[in-house]
Amino acid sequence: xxxWKELMDTVMPSVLDTEPMVIRINFLVxxxxxxxxxxxxxxxxxxxxxxxxxxxxxQRIEELIGEFLNNNIFDAYMPEDRIRQFxxxxxxxxxxxxxxxxxxxxxxxxxxxxxxxxxxxLFFTLSLDKFVFKSLQKGSWYHKxxxxxxxxxxxxxxxxxxxxxLQSRHQELREQAILYFIRTSKENPLAFLNLSKQxxxxxxxxxxEDSLRYFYTGIEPDFAQWLNHELSSVAIFAMKMIHVFNxxxxxxxxxxxxxxxxxxxxxxxxxxxxxxxxxxxxxxxxEDFSREEPxxxxxxxxxxxxxxxxxxxxxxxxxxxxxxxxxxxxxxKTLFSLKQAD
Amino acid sequence: xxxxxxxxxxxxxxxxxxxxxxKDGFEIITxxxxxxxxKKLDEETFNLVITDLMLPFVTGTELIEHIRxxxxxxxxxxxxxxxxxxxxMHAFELGVDDFITKPFSPNExxxxxxxxxxx
Numbered sequence: 497x498x499x500w501k502e503l504m505d506t507v508m509p510s511v512l513d514t515e516p517m518v519i520r521i522n523f524l525v526x527x528x529x530x531x532x533x534x535x536x537x538x539x540x541x542x543x544x545x546x547x548x549x550x551x552x553x554x555q556r557i558e559e560l561i562g563e564f565l566n567n568n569i570f571d572a573y574m575p576e577d578r579i580r581q582f583x584x585x586x587x588x589x590x591x592x593x594x595x596x597x598x599x600x601x602x603x604x605x606x607x608x609x610x611x612x613x614x615x616x617x618l619f620f621t622l623s624l625d626k627f628v629f630k631s632l633q634k635g636s637w638y639h640k641x642x643x644x645x646x647x648x649x650x651x652x653x654x655x656x657x658x659x660x661x662l663q664s665r666h667q668e669l670r671e672q673a674i675l676y677f678i679r680t681s682k683e684n685p686l687a688f689l690n691l692s693k694q695x696x697x698x699x700x701x702x703x704x705e706d707s708l709r710y711f712y713t714g715i716e717p718d719f720a721q722w723l724n725h726e727l728s729s730v731a732i733f734a735m736k737m738i739h740v741f742n743x744x745x746x747x748x749x750x751x752x753x754x755x756x757x758x759x760x761x762x763x764x765x766x767x768x769x770x771x772x773x774x775x776x777x778x779x780x781x782x783e784d785f786s787r788e789e790p791x792x793x794x795x796x797x798x799x800x801x802x803x804x805x806x807x808x809x810x811x812x813x814x815x816x817x818x819x820x821x822x823x824x825x826x827x828x829k830t831l832f833s834l835k836q837a838d
Numbered sequence: 839x840x841x842x843x844x845x846x847x848x849x850x851x852x853x854x855x856x857x858x859x860x861k862d863g864f865e866i867i868t869x870x871x872x873x874x875x876x877k878k879l880d881e882e883t884f885n886l887v888i889t890d891l892m893l894p895f896v897t898g899t900e901l902i903e904h905i906r907x908x909x910x911x912x913x914x915x916x917x918x919x920x921x922x923x924x925x926x927m928h929a930f931e932l933g934v935d936d937f938i939t940k941p942f943s944p945n946e947x948x949x950x951x952x953x954x955x956x957x
Contacts, residue, residue, distance in 0.1 A: 571857075
């Protein structure tokens with residue numbers, strides 16, 4: 497325990513000697529608090545100045561890099577020694593390289609054609625590839641994510657270095673690795689699915705679908721190659737893509753999966769065939785209806801509503817048996833709408 | 839010298855366009871948002887406007903409507919990331935002369951600018 501009397505005697509001015517102990521302690525605490533507040537304000541001011549300084553420096557480098565890129569891309573390409581000089585002056589540290597990457601990304605996102613080819617050439621000449629691959633190996637996960645994004649945006653390929661990130665525990669890293677493979681592939685953008693060991697979650701499925709629609713420009717993959725994938729989420733995703741991309745030629749490959757042991761696969765297969773308007777589907781599903789799980793039964797009723805006739809649908813009634821009230825209601829609703837349409 | 843107003847909120851892209859088009863003999867004035875663009879349009883005379891659609895304060899479509907009301911006959915090229923059919927159709931309904939989606943080729947843009955200004 498502290499010896500307050502000794503402490504007071506040591507640090508207090510002698511003028512307070514005569515004051516009671518409580519006043520002396522109060523004075524000491526106030527003094528400490530006063531010093532702490534000023535130190536705190538000082539630190540805030542220091543960081544504010546530092547931030548402004550860094551921002552000014554950043555803006556200056558941004559302007560210089562922008563000018564450098566404009567000159568090289570839209571005017572004459574600089575001689576190698578001038579580029580090296582620029583690199584030595586402004587891109588010697590990580591700070592300059594990070595700003596340069598940002599500028600390269602802005603150009604890559606907005607321009608295409610010859611400009612991007614020149615941009616890639618400059619990227620290698622300035623040795624930014626080394627910086628990116630180094631951060632891909634040794635950086636934190638968010639640095640790795642950024643590096644993957646740079647690679648996919650500039651179309652720089654190194655499948656070996658990226659493959660491991662498909663199994664990363666960080667969602668963002670996995671997504672960027674997926675984007676990389678989709679954007680850099682020319683023929684089979686989803687080849688990475690063959691290496692997947694983790695189930696695809698819903699967000700990843702949406703992400704892949706979006707990337708295929710908006711970023712991938714190569715040959716459309718044949719999604720049937722993943723229908724028998726060991727991961728059910730991959731097989732289900734392949735089914736979805738078959739109907740999203742209207743791959744009617746894959747209907748024969750979907751048909752056997754209507755009898756798959758996994759109910760989720762059966763259900764999604766039925767949805768895909770329904771969306772592809774496979775007209776023999778009601779006849780194919782009628783037999784097993786009573787043995788099906790409720791979620792699949794519900795989907796079968798919907799199939800009859802879209803592809804079946806009123807008479808065909810009536811034959812399903814005897815198979816309803818002990819189905820849940822929810823399915824019975826759906827049946828009645830569908831029956832009503834079919835009757836009206838008839 | 840033909841004068842072009844480039845309205846683009848990304849300074850990097852605006853500077854690149856300025857650099858590219860200036861090299862080919864055009865005088866380029868840039869504006870970072872719709873409000874600044876409106877002011878410049880009221881103060882100066884231009885031969886062509888190149889505008890983004892997603893702009894701060896005043897959107898690209900509002901700006902095009904303003905141009906159609908106040909500067910009849912001034913050609914407009916839209917340069918935007920928006921690639922949905924309805925947005926493109928709406929822009930053409932407003933009377934834009936050309937629509938280029940980002941990412942774009944600066945050389946292609948230059949050719950289109952030259953064609954429109956020549957017309």
